[in-house]
Amino acid sequence: MNPPLSASSPDTVLQVHDLRMHFPIQKGVLRRTTGWIKAVDGVDLTLARGQTLGLVGESGCGKTTTSRCILGGYPITGGKVLFRDPEVGWVDIAQASREELAAVRRNAQIILQNPYGSLNPRMTVLDIVGEPLLINGIRGRSREERVAELLSLVGLRPEYMSRYPHAFSGGQRQRIGIARALALQPCLVICDEPVSALDVSIQAQILNLLDDLQRQFGLAYLFVAHQLNVVSHICDHVAVMYVGKVMESAPTRQLYANPRHPYTEALLSSVPWPDPRLPENEIVLEGEVADAANPPAGCLFHPRCSYAVEECRWKEPELQVMPDGHAVRCHRASELDLTGVIGQAGR
Amino acid sequence: MHDSSTLLIIHNLKIHFQVRQGTVQAVDGISLSVMQGQTLAIVGESGCGKSVTAQSILRILPRAGRIESGQILLAADSSSSAEWLDIASLDPQSREMRHIRGGDIGMVFQEPMSTFSPVYTVGYQIEEAARLHRTEEGRNSKELVLEMLVHVGFAHPERTWAQFPHELSGGMLQRAMIAMALIGLPRLLIADEPTTALDVTTEAQILRLMKRLQREFGMSIVFITHDLGVVARMAEQVAVMYLGCIVEQGDVDSIFHRPRHPYLKALLRSVPRLDADAETVLEPITGLVPDPLQRPSGCPFHPRCPDFMPDTCDRWEPQLMPLEPSPGQTRAACHLYP
Numbered sequence: 001m002n003p004p005l006s007a008s009s010p011d012t013v014l015q016v017h018d019l020r021m022h023f024p025i026q027k028g029v030l031r032r033t034t035g036w037i038k039a040v041d042g043v044d045l046t047l048a049r050g051q052t053l054g055l056v057g058e059s060g061c062g063k064t065t066t067s068r069c070i071l072g073g074y075p076i077t078g079g080k081v082l083f084r085d086p087e088v089g090w091v092d093i094a095q096a097s098r099e100e101l102a103a104v105r106r107n108a109q110i111i112l113q114n115p116y117g118s119l120n121p122r123m124t125v126l127d128i129v130g131e132p133l134l135i136n137g138i139r140g141r142s143r144e145e146r147v148a149e150l151l152s153l154v155g156l157r158p159e160y161m162s163r164y165p166h167a168f169s170g171g172q173r174q175r176i177g178i179a180r181a182l183a184l185q186p187c188l189v190i191c192d193e194p195v196s197a198l199d200v201s202i203q204a205q206i207l208n209l210l211d212d213l214q215r216q217f218g219l220a221y222l223f224v225a226h227q228l229n230v231v232s233h234i235c236d237h238v239a240v241m242y243v244g245k246v247m248e249s250a251p252t253r254q255l256y257a258n259p260r261h262p263y264t265e266a267l268l269s270s271v272p273w274p275d276p277r278l279p280e281n282e283i284v285l286e287g288e289v290a291d292a293a294n295p296p297a298g299c300l301f302h303p304r305c306s307y308a309v310e311e312c313r314w315k316e317p318e319l320q321v322m323p324d325g326h327a328v329r330c331h332r333a334s335e336l337d338l339t340g341v342i343g344q345a346g347r
Numbered sequence: 348m349h350d351s352s353t354l355l356i357i358h359n360l361k362i363h364f365q366v367r368q369g370t371v372q373a374v375d376g377i378s379l380s381v382m383q384g385q386t387l388a389i390v391g392e393s394g395c396g397k398s399v400t401a402q403s404i405l406r407i408l409p410r411a412g413r414i415e416s417g418q419i420l421l422a423a424d425s426s427s428s429a430e431w432l433d434i435a436s437l438d439p440q441s442r443e444m445r446h447i448r449g450g451d452i453g454m455v456f457q458e459p460m461s462t463f464s465p466v467y468t469v470g471y472q473i474e475e476a477a478r479l480h481r482t483e484e485g486r487n488s489k490e491l492v493l494e495m496l497v498h499v500g501f502a503h504p505e506r507t508w509a510q511f512p513h514e515l516s517g518g519m520l521q522r523a524m525i526a527m528a529l530i531g532l533p534r535l536l537i538a539d540e541p542t543t544a545l546d547v548t549t550e551a552q553i554l555r556l557m558k559r560l561q562r563e564f565g566m567s568i569v570f571i572t573h574d575l576g577v578v579a580r581m582a583e584q585v586a587v588m589y590l591g592c593i594v595e596q597g598d599v600d601s602i603f604h605r606p607r608h609p610y611l612k613a614l615l616r617s618v619p620r621l622d623a624d625a626e627t628v629l630e631p632i633t634g635l636v637p638d639p640l641q642r643p644s645g646c647p648f649h650p651r652c653p654d655f656m657p658d659t660c661d662r663w664e665p666q667l668m669p670l671e672p673s674p675g676q677t678r679a680a681c682h683l684y685p
Contacts, residue, residue: 058546059517169635170393199392199573204617204631211628226546229619233629256621270551272576274618276599280580284555285548288516341621 009048013188013220014070016045018079021062021069025293037293039065041244042079044319045222049187050214052221054235054252056228056267058289062244063224067190069093070222071108072101083108086187106136109181113193115173119165125151125176126161132183150179154209171202175209182213190222195230207234228271232256232341240264243290243300246319250326257340260328262305265338299331307336353422354535354567355381355404360417360435362399362408371639373399373412375591378667381535381584386561386568388582388599390575392614394636395588397571401537404569405448406439421451424534450480453528457540459520463512469520470496470508473527480531491530498563499526500556518549522556529560536561539571554580575618579603587611590637590647593667597677607670607679610648646682654683 021040024033040062047053055063069076070083072093081093087103096104112118119128130147133139138146148158154175165173174194181189191210195203211234213219225231231238232252239249240263248261259265266283285304290296296303302312311331319329330336362374374396381387389397402408404419419434437444448454456462463472470492477488484491489508496504499522512520521541528536538557542550554577561568570581578585578599585602587595587610595608606612616630634651637643643650649660659682667680 058548171635199636200575201392201614201617201632202635204619204629207619208629208631227619228547229621232621233619233627267547268621270547271621272550272554272574272580273621274575274579274603274615276579276582276603278579282551282555284551288518289546 011048011050012046013049013084014045014047014222015082016043016066016070016079017082019043019045019066019069019076019081020078021065021074022077035293038244038295039292040069043239043241043244043246045239045246047188047220047222049220050218051237052214052223052235054231054238055222055224055241056226056231056238057241058226060243060289060292061241062292063226063241064192066241067110067192067222067224071110071190072096072104083188106132106184107186108188108190109184109186110190110192111174111177111181111194114197115170115177116165116197118177119173121165124162124164125156128165128176129179129183132180136184146183147179150183153182153213154179155205169202170198171205174198174206178206178209178213182217185217186219188220188222190224192224193226194223196225196227203230210234228267240267243292243295245300245329246327247301247330248326248328249319250328254324254326255340258326259338259340260322260326260333260336261301261330262307262336262338263301265340266304268341269339299329307332352383353380354383355379355422355569356418356420356431357400357404358418358420360400360403360419361415362396362403362412363415364409364412366411366640369640372591372642373639374403376417377586377588377591377593379586379593379596381567381569383534383567384561384565385583386570386581387584387586388570388572388578389586389588390572390578391588392573392636394590394639396591397573397588398539400588401454401539401569401571404434404535404537405452405454406434406437406444407448408439421447421535424451446480449476449528449533450531451533452535452537453531453533455521455524455528455536455538455541457543459517459524459544460512462524463520465512468509468511469515469523470510473523473530476527477530492526495526495530496523498529498560499523500552517545518552521545521549521553525553525556525560529564529566532564533566535567535569537569537571540573541570542577543572543574550577557581575603575615587614590639590642592647592680594648594681595677595679596667601677605677607677607684608648608681609652609654609683613651613653646680656682 019040022036022038025035027034043066057063068074070081076094083091083104085091085103085107088100091100091104126147129150130143133143151158156175195206223235235252238252238255239246242263248264266285269282287304290300298314299312299317302308317329317331319327321327357379359376359378360374361376364371364373391397414435420431421434423429423432473492474488477491493504496507501507542553582599585599586593589610595611613632632651645661645663646665649655665680665682667678670677
């Protein structure tokens with residue numbers, strides 16, 4: 001039993017504190033370590049029951065690595081991942097015993113991005129959705145009944161239980177993946193880009209389904225995505241990551257309407273709006289995402305930032321929490337007046 | 348429609364795929380035209396036939412696919428005596444077609460990582476295209492490549508020339524692919540989901556680059572995408588496809604601000620918006636895209652359509668008809684609009 005780190009509400013299910021995950025770069029025949037890729041470098045997150053926390057950023061920013069670390073997928077380099085398990089109470093994932101980990105793996109589940117690669121083509125839907133049940137000792141008729149129940153919950157016909165994944169479309173496969181994640185009635189579900197492989201019309205179906213399931217079961221979602229318009233729909237709170245660090249974190253409406261970090265402003269402005277009448281005023285960032293193996297000195301974003309001043313080149317900003325709960329990692333956060341989505345759309 | 352500023356006309360094009368279970372009508376009689384210097388976006392969900400249409404213009408259809416009927420007319424350049432050249436009637440392997448492919452028409456694909464060969468340098472691969480299509484100028488082909496690399500935004504073209512594809516990021520490689528597509532100075536550029544694999548900030552860079560190059564080179568673009576936001580930013584004309592048919596076609600403003608076809612209306616409503624609040628419920632399109640082997644009778648969209656009229660929509664296939672006189676020549680294929 002680990003107590004939570006700081007004062008947390010009784011509904012808190014996940015606390016990530018100063019999470020670091022560094023991967024070694026090995027070179028030569030002796031595989032000597034010549035450097036480190038700081039994939040995740042000091043991430044703090046808190047998630048409560050019934051809430052959705054969005055983790056957004058470009059590819060390589062460490063959002064997927066963060067979610068893997070939370071599920072105990074990597075031996076973390078530093079920091080703490082605390083999960084409140086309904087069976088065994090607070091568990092520190094990095095130091096959990098076998099029994100504790102087994103409980104965590106029942107109660108924290110993941111929905112994966114690729115609905116084609118994440119389902120075994122040789123297993124029937126019954127076997128896929130029923131496998132977690134089997135492992136936890138639910139067999140025979142009661143397993144079939146539970147799978148049927150799960151399938152109708154996600155909007156698939158229970159008769160399809162004996163079919164193989166190839167018989168389903170992308171959207172239907174994603175529903176199978178959701179049924180599998182919900183099989184053991186978890187309290188935390190990590191959604192790793194659950195809709196980015198789907199067509200728009202199907203995307204909306206899956207997002208509405210996730211929303212319904214959350215209301216019904218009080219699930220906590222950690223929603224990892226790169227599509228900012230999807231995130232604005234489903235998340236209560238959003239954390240923006242850049243090269244392994246959280247740059248800004250705030251309630252969704254607040255972050256979208258009044259971003260305080262130049263990177264968030266640029267991200268929001270680059271999303272193409274489905275309206276040809278809007279003026280083209282996206283902020284086109286020059287250059288490339290910084291290299292996590294060789295990050296720039298000072299603020300990680302300064303080489304691409306149009307607001308950068310001398311200080312940004314040598315001094316790394318801390319994540320400062322504003323009185324309204326808006327956290328931002330920028331030296332000039334309080335003086336800049338950045339444009340959010342409402343301003344950009346002119347409505 | 349057939350005035351001098353039209354570059355490409357597709358007339359009643361039908362493409363069939365022979366698969367084990369039968370014949371798939373991937374493209375079922377579409378007609379389009381592309382104006383000189385303009386961008387036509389073909390938008391639709393997966394399986395609607397938009398990529399197949401693009402491939403047929405270059406005659407690079409997969410083996411199972413065949414142009415069943417119809418014409419793809421490319422306006423001849425000044426050197427030719429005939430006015431129009433029917434690409435659909437050419438042999439895909441003929442000298443003439445090989446001259447058009449990469450010469451008159453360039454192409455940018457979705458996955459830059461798998462389009463370049465991993466064993467040759469980026470510069471060598473672009474130069475190959477230059478040697479094939481820029482012969483008459485008598486200039487050093489490497490010089491042409493370096494010039495083009497500067498055009499697409501590489502600060503150190505000499506260095507990029509000698510790099511292998513794995514040494515470049517996705518966005519950089521997409522720029523290199525655009526350089527390769529443009530090295531033959533094409534009159535028409537076909538871009539098949541060129542930014543789908545990229546991050547939003549890189550996507551913004553590439554879209555802006557394509558617009559700038561279009562102005563500089565005066566070429567037309569056929570832009571294939573599923574992203575309505577990208578369509579709004581890039582296109583002058585839009586064709587919306589569903590199950591191999593064009594369901595609505597018009598200028599970009601009427602497509603977004605006066606959509607007529609129920610499919611297009613539903614598609615626009617199902618896009619999550621950045622400014623929506625958490626309480627907004629998305630309106631998805633009910634049901635699934637039908638199996639192409641079992642196309643619905645009548646209008647292909649009728650099983651999912653909110654405005655379905657029994658005995659009409661499931662019996663007669665609607666034709667693409669011009670709507671009331673409008674400057675954009677909007678056309679929709681729906682029984683709601685006589």
